[in-house]
Amino acid sequence: MKSPTFYTHAAQxxxxxxxxxxxxxxxxLKEAxxxxxxxxxxxxxGSTPIPFFEALSAWPLDxxxxxVTLADERCVPELNEHSNARLVRQHLLRGQARSAQLHPLLHEALGEHPDQHTxxxxxEAMLSTLPWPADVVVLxxxxxxxxxSLFPHAPELAEALDPEGHRRCLAVSAPALPNVPVPRLTLTARALLDSRVIVVHTTGAGKRELLEQACQPGDTHPWPIRMVLLQDEVPCHLFHVD
Structure with a gap:
């Protein structure tokens, strides 16, 4: 494997x-x-992408x-404050972007308490209808x-990171605090790396130090972000500000 190449972007x-x-x-998106x-x-x-969503919503595109779909979702109703679909509807699907087609990972018609397999x-069925590869994945x-929702040493992590895996989506158990402790659905490595471009968007000096550690060669299981950072198949752009 070639050495990974990162394209770094910074701002004030x-x-x-x-x-x-x-x-x-x-x-x-315009090119696509x-x-x-x-x-x-x-x-x-999360809170980090909110200004990005609002800035993107102002761009005049078709x-x-x-x-639009999600890298992961917490298994809560969409009206819940922890729903990622709710966040995207509120901050991205507005203004110019109000007509974008959002494809939530959770199917509301299943009710609040379907089993994780369902x-x-x-x-998985919904994701199979989308026009892969993705044009941009923002993580x-x-x-x-x-x-x-690929957490260090999680029981499902080996399956989620399997390069030969056939699933695009995986149900995962609730992570420990300080993460919101509810079960999740997450895209797997197969889906996240099935993209023309990947972006890692972070803010704060603490995250910069973590990124520097994560970019060092090593095992992916303690650092799931390495799945993206230590590969050379998809261009990876780091957008960071302290």
Missing amino acids: DPDGLARELAAFVADH LRERGQALLVVSG WSAVH RQARA GMGSDGHTA
């Missing part, structure tokens, strides 16, 4: 970084729309031809080195 403040990231993603007539964007939840199967990184 988080809002400036969010605007730069929005322009970067919009350019890739021009060349293929549709685009697929995979995004993450949003009706843009499919949730996973329904999400974050937790303070424990997780990305999406």
Whole structure:
């Protein structure tokens, strides 16, 4: 394997970084729309991407031809404050982007308490209808080195990271605090790396130090973000500001 190459992007403040990231993603979506007539964007939840979502929502694209799905989702109703689908609807599907097609991982018609196998199967079926490879996958990184809902040493992590795995989505158990302790659905390495471009979006000096550690060669299981950082198949862009 060749040495991984990172393309780094910086800004003076988080809002400036969010605007730069929005322009970067919009350019890739425009290229996809021009060349293929549709685009697929995979995004993450949390507080860090909110300014990015709001900046991206102002870009004048043919949003009706843009499919948006999630890198992971907490198994809560969409009206719950911890729902990533709710976050995306509130901060991205607005303004110019109000006509984008959001494909949540959780199927609300299943009710609040379906078994994890049913949730996973329904999400897998939905994902199979999307126009892969994704044009852009935007990920974050937790303070424990997780990305999406791929947590260090989780029981499901080996299956999720399996390069020969056939699943795009996996049901995973609730992580430990300080993460929101509810079961999740997460895209696997197969899906997250099935992209033309991957972005890792982080803010804060603490995250910069963690990124520097994660970029060092080593085992992926203690640092699931290494799945993205230590590969050479998909261009990886690091957007960071202290």
